[in-house]
Amino acid sequence: MAPELASKSVKLSTDLPLDSGQVLSGVEIAYETYGELAADKSNAILICHALTMDQYVASDHPITGKPGWWAQSVGPGKVIDTDRYHVICANVIGSCMGSTGPASLASDGKPYGMRFPVITIRDMVRGLVGLLDGLSIERLHTVIGGSMGGMQALSLAANWPERVERVLAIATTARHSAQNIAFHEVGRQAIMADPNWHDGDYYREENSPDNGLAVARMAAHITYLSEEGLTEKFGRRLQDRDAKSFGFDADFQVESYLRYQGSGFTQRFDANSYLYITRAMDYFDLAEEHGGKLADAFAKSRARFCVISFDSDWLYPTAESRHIVHALNAAGAPVSFVELSAPFGHDSFLLDVPALDRVMKGFIDG
Amino acid sequence: MAPELASKSVKLSTDLPLDSGQVLSGVEIAYETYGELAADKSNAILICHALTMDQYVASDHPITGKPGWWAQSVGPGKVIDTDRYHVICANVIGSCMGSTGPASLASDGKPYGMRFPVITIRDMVRGLVGLLDGLSIERLHTVIGGSMGGMQALSLAANWPERVERVLAIATTARHSAQNIAFHEVGRQAIMADPNWHDGDYYREENSPDNGLAVARMAAHITYLSEEGLTEKFGRRLQDRDAKSFGFDADFQVESYLRYQGSGFTQRFDANSYLYITRAMDYFDLAEEHGGKLADAFAKSRARFCVISFDSDWLYPTAESRHIVHALNAAGAPVSFVELSAPFGHDSFLLDVPALDRVMKGFIDG
Numbered sequence: 001m002a003p004e005l006a007s008k009s010v011k012l013s014t015d016l017p018l019d020s021g022q023v024l025s026g027v028e029i030a031y032e033t034y035g036e037l038a039a040d041k042s043n044a045i046l047i048c049h050a051l052t053m054d055q056y057v058a059s060d061h062p063i064t065g066k067p068g069w070w071a072q073s074v075g076p077g078k079v080i081d082t083d084r085y086h087v088i089c090a091n092v093i094g095s096c097m098g099s100t101g102p103a104s105l106a107s108d109g110k111p112y113g114m115r116f117p118v119i120t121i122r123d124m125v126r127g128l129v130g131l132l133d134g135l136s137i138e139r140l141h142t143v144i145g146g147s148m149g150g151m152q153a154l155s156l157a158a159n160w161p162e163r164v165e166r167v168l169a170i171a172t173t174a175r176h177s178a179q180n181i182a183f184h185e186v187g188r189q190a191i192m193a194d195p196n197w198h199d200g201d202y203y204r205e206e207n208s209p210d211n212g213l214a215v216a217r218m219a220a221h222i223t224y225l226s227e228e229g230l231t232e233k234f235g236r237r238l239q240d241r242d243a244k245s246f247g248f249d250a251d252f253q254v255e256s257y258l259r260y261q262g263s264g265f266t267q268r269f270d271a272n273s274y275l276y277i278t279r280a281m282d283y284f285d286l287a288e289e290h291g292g293k294l295a296d297a298f299a300k301s302r303a304r305f306c307v308i309s310f311d312s313d314w315l316y317p318t319a320e321s322r323h324i325v326h327a328l329n330a331a332g333a334p335v336s337f338v339e340l341s342a343p344f345g346h347d348s349f350l351l352d353v354p355a356l357d358r359v360m361k362g363f364i365d366g
Numbered sequence: 367m368a369p370e371l372a373s374k375s376v377k378l379s380t381d382l383p384l385d386s387g388q389v390l391s392g393v394e395i396a397y398e399t400y401g402e403l404a405a406d407k408s409n410a411i412l413i414c415h416a417l418t419m420d421q422y423v424a425s426d427h428p429i430t431g432k433p434g435w436w437a438q439s440v441g442p443g444k445v446i447d448t449d450r451y452h453v454i455c456a457n458v459i460g461s462c463m464g465s466t467g468p469a470s471l472a473s474d475g476k477p478y479g480m481r482f483p484v485i486t487i488r489d490m491v492r493g494l495v496g497l498l499d500g501l502s503i504e505r506l507h508t509v510i511g512g513s514m515g516g517m518q519a520l521s522l523a524a525n526w527p528e529r530v531e532r533v534l535a536i537a538t539t540a541r542h543s544a545q546n547i548a549f550h551e552v553g554r555q556a557i558m559a560d561p562n563w564h565d566g567d568y569y570r571e572e573n574s575p576d577n578g579l580a581v582a583r584m585a586a587h588i589t590y591l592s593e594e595g596l597t598e599k600f601g602r603r604l605q606d607r608d609a610k611s612f613g614f615d616a617d618f619q620v621e622s623y624l625r626y627q628g629s630g631f632t633q634r635f636d637a638n639s640y641l642y643i644t645r646a647m648d649y650f651d652l653a654e655e656h657g658g659k660l661a662d663a664f665a666k667s668r669a670r671f672c673v674i675s676f677d678s679d680w681l682y683p684t685a686e687s688r689h690i691v692h693a694l695n696a697a698g699a700p701v702s703f704v705e706l707s708a709p710f711g712h713d714s715f716l717l718d719v720p721a722l723d724r725v726m727k728g729f730i731d732g
Contacts, residue, residue, distance in 0.1 A: 020612035118612040178596035178620040179588065185621045186584045188614065189628070193577035195561055211559035218552045219585050222545065227680075230544035236651060244649055246386035246484040248554065248641065252648070254544040255551045262555070275614065282618065283610055285602060314593075314680075 009098055012130040022117040029131040030098025031055050031090035035082030044137045047089040048145035048152035051277050054097040057089040063268045079357045090131050092124040094276040102272035114200035121284045125155045142364050146170035146349035151284050158297040170308045171349040173320035174294055175285040183223050184278040187216030191271045200272050213271040214262030221261045226312035226345030294327035305335040306363040315346040375464055378496040388483040395497040396464025397421050397456035401448030410503045413455040414511035414518035417643050420463040423455040429634045445723045456497050458490040460642040468638035480566035487650045491521045508730050512536040512715035517650050524663040536674045537715045539686035540660055541651040549589050550644040553582030557637045566638050579637040580628030587627045592678035592711030660693035671701040672729040681712040
C-alpha cells in the first residue's frame, strides 16, 4: 500500500456527491495513459479495472514489479493498439493505489479508515467522469471493463450516455447475486475478525490485518477459477513431496498456490479498500438504480455494446451476460454478444484467450 | 464442545492403528442407537455422519436442542424404520461429541490439541468397525452415509467387505478434488489465523478461535447450497430494513444468514476437530489406497450398492457419483444409480426431497 505511487494524478476540481448522500472532498484520481490523444480527441479508450486491479494496465506494477495486468492486450500493435488509441486507466476511488480511499488522509490529517464513506460502482464512475472532465475528454471512443470493470462500463453507459460511443463489457453482471454477496461477506468477516484490523484504524499500527486479508483473497480466488481449471492445473498433486505429510503443511499444490495468492496479495492491497470495494460490488444493481427495469437503464444510450462471457465462469455466468443483452435488446441498443469457451473460469478475461482478442479488436476497430 | 455429552460410549479394547503409521490408544466411540437389534443381528444399519454432524441422527442435539440431523428420515415408521431396523450412529474419531478427538485428554492428562494424529476417512471407519466389534455386530444390513458419511460407507465396503450387505452412498465422492481441497484450506487458514487458536492449544484459555471457525463455516456453507437455491431463498433482499445502510452491517439477508450460520456453529463444534476432519476428507482418495484403480477398491465386495447424487450439488457433482458407479460396474458389483433433481445443492441429502426417501426405502427394504 503506497498511495504516492501513481505516476499521474489529478485532484478533482469539485466535490464528489455520492449515492449515500455524503460528499467526498478533495478527491484525487491516480491514472496511467498510453498512446497519443488525437487532436480531435476522438480516440480515447477508458479501461476500467476489476476489484483488486489498478491503473497499471500496461506498465509494470510499482510494488510487485510484475507486468501490467492487461499488458498482453494493451500496447503498440496489440489488440488495444496504443499506436491508434489513447488509453486511460485510473485507479477507482476506494482503492489504494493513489486514488482517494480509506487509507487517504481525511481533512483532520489522519487516515479515513472506516470513516471513509461507503461508495458504489456509480460513485467510482463519478470519479472517472471527473477525471475525463479534468482531461477535457468529452466523449470516449470506447469504455472497456472486465468483472467489476464491466460494471463500471455499464454504469457509465447508463448514467453518462453522452460520454461514450462503444461499451465492451466482459465477464460481468448487472447485479450481484446472493452467492456473489455471500463470498464477499466471508472475505469481509475474515478481515474484520483479524485483531490487527482495529476497526479499520490500523494505518499507524505495526501490523495490518494481513492474515484476514489473505483468507479473504484465498476464498475469492477460488471463485475466479473453474473447477475444471483447478483440476487440470493442480488435481491432487502434492507439493515438493512424494507422500502426504499427515500434518497441516501445504501438502497439495493447490494449498500451496492458494497460500501464495493470499500472502502475495497483502503486499499490494489495503484491507479496508477490500472492504469498501466488495461492498460497492455487492450494492451494484443497475436495474434498481433505474426504477427496477434494466432496459430503462439504457434508455438514453446511443452507444454500441459488446458483451462477452466465458462458459467456465461460475462467478458471473453467461446467464448474467444474457440478462444484460436482453435488456439492451429491449432498449433498442445495438449489441453483439458472444459466450467464449475457455477453461480458466472468471479469470479468462485476464488470460490468453485468442478468441477474446479477436472479438475485442473487431468491436473496437469496427 | 462437551465430550461427556454422549449418551452411550464404548472404549475400544485394542489400540487403533492409523494410516499415518501412528497408533491411537484408549479410543472412545460415542454413539446412539434406535430400534431393537434382532436376535440374529441381521437388522443393523450403520449411519455415518458428515463433517459437522454427530451421532444425534434422530435425537435432539444436547447443545442446541434441535432435532437430530436426520430425524425426518430415521424413526418408527419412517424411511429408515426403527420399528424394523436397529440403527447405529457414532461420532467419528477426530470429532468433538464424545469420540476421541483433539479435545480429548492424551496420556499426560492434557488435551491432545495438535498432538492428535492426523487421521483419514479409513481411520474413522476403523473406529466404527471397532464399535461394531464391541457390539458384536458381525455384518451390517446396510451402511448409509451422505457427503463425508458416503466416503465412510464406501471405505467400509472397500476395506471391510465382509461387514456389510448394502451400501447407500449419497451426495459423495471417491476423492476430494482440487476445488474441494481449496475450500477446506481456506477454512483451515481462517482458523489458524485466529490468534485465539494458539497452535491448537486453547482448551484451557478463556477464548477459543471462534472467529476463525465461524469464517471457515461461512465459506464452507456457501458450497453446501446451490446458486439457484441462494437466489430463491435470499436473492438481493434486505434484512429488516427498507434501504441499504451504506455501512458494513448485514444489509442483505444472505449476509445475516451466513453470520448466523457461522456464529451458531461455534457453539457446538471444536475448531481443531474442524482442522482434522477437513484434512481427512482432503486426504480421501479411495482409488489411491487401492493401487490407483477405483474398481480394485471394490474387488472383494459382495455388497449391493446404491449411489445417489443431486443435480444442484456443485460440491460433489453427479460426475463424481458416476465415477464411483463406473468403478463398481467394472468391479462387477450390483449397483443402482440415480441423479435426483432438487434445488438445495449439496445439502439436499439433509432436506425434504421426497424422491430421496423413495429411493432409500426401496433400496434398504428391497
